[in-house]
Structure formats: C-alpha cells, structure tokens
Amino acid sequence: MTSIDKYKGCFLGLAVGDAFGAPYEGGLLERLLWKAIGKTRDGKLRYTDDTQMAIDLAESFLHNSAIEQDHLAYRFAQSYQWSRGYGPSTSRLLKLIKKGKNWRDANKKKFKTGSFGNGAAMRAPILAMCFPSNTLALLNNVTKSAEITHAHPLGIEGAKLIALATQAAFRDLENEAILMKLLHQCxxxxxxxxxxxxxxxxxxxxxxxxxxxxxxxxxxAAPQSCVTAIYFSLKFRDQKFESMLSQIFTLGGDVDTIASMAGAIWGAFNGASTLEEKSKSLEQSQEITWLAKTLFLKQHHSLF
Ligand code: R7I
Ligand code: MG
Ligand code: MG
Known part of the structure; x- marks a missing residue:
C-alpha cells in the first residue's frame, strides 16, 4: 500500500538519482562543466533540469488541483536556468515562452511532431503521486504534461510507461505483473x-x-532510456539504492535522467529511510520532502 514514506522516497529518489548521476552524464566536456557548476555555494549537490521540472509540476498541480497546461508551461519557463542542463529543444522552447510566445505555437518549431526526448518521462513519477488511484486519469494527465514540451507520440509513450511503473511500485506489484501492465500500454x-x-x-x-x-x-531520447530505467528499478527493487546507482553510472550516457527515473521508482517501492541520509548533501531536500508530503496529504486526506 502507498504511504507518505513511499511518496517521500519517490521524490527523493528522483532528485538524489539526478544529482548523484549528473557528474557522470555525457562526454568529457559535459563532465568538466558539471565539475565547475555542480555544487551550490554552501557545498550542496545541485540537481539538474530533471528535478527542477518535477518540482515545477508538483507546485503547479498543488496550486491548481489539476494539470493546467498554460500555468505549467509558464512555471517551467520561469524556472529555466541554462546551468540546470536542459535538453536543446526544451531550452529553446522555454526561452520562447519566457519571451511571451504561446507554447502551442513554439513547441513544434524544432521538431515538426514535437520532441521525443525523455524530458516528459523524467517528471512522470510526480504524476503518479498526483493521480495514484485512477489509471485513466493518470494517463490523460501524463499526456497533458508531456504535450507542452514533448508532443511526439514516443515522448508521451515513454512518459506513460514511467508513470505506470511508479504507480505499480506504490502498490508493490510483482515485477511480472508490472511488465504485463506496461506491455498492455505499449x-x-x-x-x-x-x-x-x-x-x-x-x-x-x-x-x-x-x-x-x-x-x-x-x-x-525517450525510447533510449525509459525502459532502461524501468529495468534497473525492477532489478534492484530489493537491493540497496547505491548498488543500483553504481550500475547506472557504469552505463554512461544520460546517467542523471536514467538514475532519476529509476531512483523515483525504487523510492516508490522502498520509501525514504535510506534516501534521507543521502539527501542531506542535496540542495533543497527539505522543500522536496515537503512537496512529497503535501502531495500525499492532498490525495489521501482531501486536505485542500
Ligand atoms: O527531452 P529533453 O527535455 O531533455 C533530455 C535530456 C535529459 O537527459 C536532461 O537531463 C537533459 O540533459 O536533456 O530534451 P530535448 O531537446 O527535447 O530532446 C533531446 C534530444 O532528443 C534532442 O536534442 C534530439 O537529439 C532528440 N530528439 C529528436 N531527434 C529527431 N527528431 C527529440 N525529438 C526528436 C525528433 O523528433
Ligand atoms: Mg538533467
Ligand atoms: Mg539527462
């Protein structure tokens, strides 16, 4: 059964996976750059675009009690900072929205059918916290969130798979049942x-x-990373978070995002206890924990 601890685990798993994975992302140049900008002034690990967009999504949902696309697009754009390492077409889009362009006109400027990067999938675990019990509502709202920045069908499909895997982890389903559900959705x-x-x-x-x-x-790209993250989260669901991370580090490539998506699903299975210690070295960890707790209370005790 889902719990406040599982919600905290999911959000902290996402952020810790992202911040600990970021130094291993990309090639030599990206790694050198992150070495220079990867810490805050007080020595905390910075998170990247993955966590920033997850925070924006959670805050926008709490504000509106729904996924309101215009509000969410504006929130993404307001939070944009180049130093969070956004993907190229997302950076361009958010800068255009900041200048006053409507996201509906701007999001297909670079790719005619929208982006199939993994940017919508990396924030999809938050939607499993917003819509924990109604799968149809979950899938519809994953689409609404994805359409703003990642309207390509493969970008949306990857986000749906991550959201469904997170929902299944909250419910402690067996791996076989989870994979059947995902296959059914494909x-x-x-x-x-x-x-x-x-x-x-x-x-x-x-x-x-x-x-x-x-x-x-x-x-x-979403098809090159979403199932990878699901694989690691299911393989390591009964093992240490650190063991999962070290395997993902050796994989190379989009390490922050694969670790972030796998971390969110791992945390939804296992809760926050082992992540809390790690999150002490992470920027904004108290705010992230507060958001997870508030999402839980909103969904389970109708507090708002
Ligand atoms: O998906 P996105 O927001 O971010 C992805 C990654 C994550 O790892 C973040 O941590 C950050 O580091 O960036 O970025 P996008 O720019 O939307 O998409 C990422 C890439 O996917 C693009 O730069 C393209 O290389 C590729 N891509 C496409 N290529 C061809 N045709 C996405 N959509 C297309 C397409 O339609
Ligand atoms: Mg990133
Ligand atoms: Mg990444």
Missing part, C-alpha cells in the same frame, strides 16, 4: 520489444551492462 513496436527484452533479462541469468546498453539504450 503502442509502438520499439517499446514493446524493449519491455519484452527487459522481462527476459530480469528472468534469466545476469546480463552484462554492455548488453543492457545495446538492447535498451542509454541516450536522451
């Missing part, structure tokens, strides 16, 4: 094949990290 062959590989990899002997990378991917 519309495209690319995700179907990856979920099928993920099920085989979890059932059979140890898979080498190279094989996981080759078959599931480690890139910033």
């Amino acid at each position: 519309q495209s062959r690319i995700y179907k094949n990856k979920i099928t590989f993920c099920a085989e990899a979890l059932n059979r002997s140890e898979k080498k990290i190279k094989e996981i990378k080759r078959n599931l991917g480690n890139g910033i």
Whole structure:
C-alpha cells in the first residue's frame, strides 16, 4: 500500500538519482562543466533540469488541483536556468515562452511532431503521486504534461510507461505483473520489444551492462532510456539504492535522467529511510520532502 514514506522516497529518489548521476552524464566536456557548476555555494549537490521540472509540476498541480497546461508551461519557463542542463529543444522552447510566445505555437518549431526526448518521462513519477488511484486519469494527465514540451507520440509513450511503473511500485506489484501492465500500454513496436527484452533479462541469468546498453539504450531520447530505467528499478527493487546507482553510472550516457527515473521508482517501492541520509548533501531536500508530503496529504486526506 502507498504511504507518505513511499511518496517521500519517490521524490527523493528522483532528485538524489539526478544529482548523484549528473557528474557522470555525457562526454568529457559535459563532465568538466558539471565539475565547475555542480555544487551550490554552501557545498550542496545541485540537481539538474530533471528535478527542477518535477518540482515545477508538483507546485503547479498543488496550486491548481489539476494539470493546467498554460500555468505549467509558464512555471517551467520561469524556472529555466541554462546551468540546470536542459535538453536543446526544451531550452529553446522555454526561452520562447519566457519571451511571451504561446507554447502551442513554439513547441513544434524544432521538431515538426514535437520532441521525443525523455524530458516528459523524467517528471512522470510526480504524476503518479498526483493521480495514484485512477489509471485513466493518470494517463490523460501524463499526456497533458508531456504535450507542452514533448508532443511526439514516443515522448508521451515513454512518459506513460514511467508513470505506470511508479504507480505499480506504490502498490508493490510483482515485477511480472508490472511488465504485463506496461506491455498492455505499449503502442509502438520499439517499446514493446524493449519491455519484452527487459522481462527476459530480469528472468534469466545476469546480463552484462554492455548488453543492457545495446538492447535498451542509454541516450536522451525517450525510447533510449525509459525502459532502461524501468529495468534497473525492477532489478534492484530489493537491493540497496547505491548498488543500483553504481550500475547506472557504469552505463554512461544520460546517467542523471536514467538514475532519476529509476531512483523515483525504487523510492516508490522502498520509501525514504535510506534516501534521507543521502539527501542531506542535496540542495533543497527539505522543500522536496515537503512537496512529497503535501502531495500525499492532498490525495489521501482531501486536505485542500
Ligand atoms: O527531452 P529533453 O527535455 O531533455 C533530455 C535530456 C535529459 O537527459 C536532461 O537531463 C537533459 O540533459 O536533456 O530534451 P530535448 O531537446 O527535447 O530532446 C533531446 C534530444 O532528443 C534532442 O536534442 C534530439 O537529439 C532528440 N530528439 C529528436 N531527434 C529527431 N527528431 C527529440 N525529438 C526528436 C525528433 O523528433
Ligand atoms: Mg538533467
Ligand atoms: Mg539527462
């Protein structure tokens, strides 16, 4: 059963995965840059765009008691800072919104059918906290959140898979049941094949990290990272958070986002206790914990 501890675990898992994964993201240049800007003045680890957009989504939902696309788009744009490491088309879009452009006109400027980057998926665990019991409402609101920045069907589908995996983790479903649910949701062959590989990899002997990378991917496109994160969260759900992180670090590529999505699902299974210690070195960790707690109280005790 879901609990306040699971909500805190999910949000802290997302933020800790992101901040601890960020120094390993990308190539040499990105890593050197993060070395220079990856800490706050008081020595805390900075989080990246993944956590910032998750915070924006939670705050916008708490403000409106719904996903209001115009409000959310404006909130994303107001929070934009280049130094959080946003993806290229998201950066461009948020700058245009900041200048007063409507997101509906601006979000297909770079890619005609919208972006299929993993930016909508990385904030999708928050939607599982906003809509914990009604799966149809969850999926509809994942689409509403994704459409602003990632309108491509593959970007939306990846976000749905992450949201559903998080919802299933709150409910402590078995891996097999989770993967069946995800398979049922898949519309495209690319995700179907990856979920099928993920099920085989979890059932059979140890898979080498190279094989996981080759078959599931480690890139910033949603089809190259969402199922990868799901695989790690299910494989390590009964093991230490640190063991999962160290495997994701060796994967390379989009480490912050894969660790963030896997961390959120891991935290939804396991709660916050082991993450609280780690989160002491993270910026804004008390605010993040407060948001998780408030989302829980809103959804489970009708406080607002
Ligand atoms: O998805 P997004 O917001 O951010 C993704 C990553 C995460 O790892 C963050 O941590 C941050 O580091 O960035 O970024 P987008 O710019 O929307 O998409 C990411 C990339 O996906 C783009 O730069 C493209 O390379 C690719 N991409 C596409 N390529 C071709 N055609 C996304 N959509 C398309 C497309 O339609
Ligand atoms: Mg990032
Ligand atoms: Mg990333």
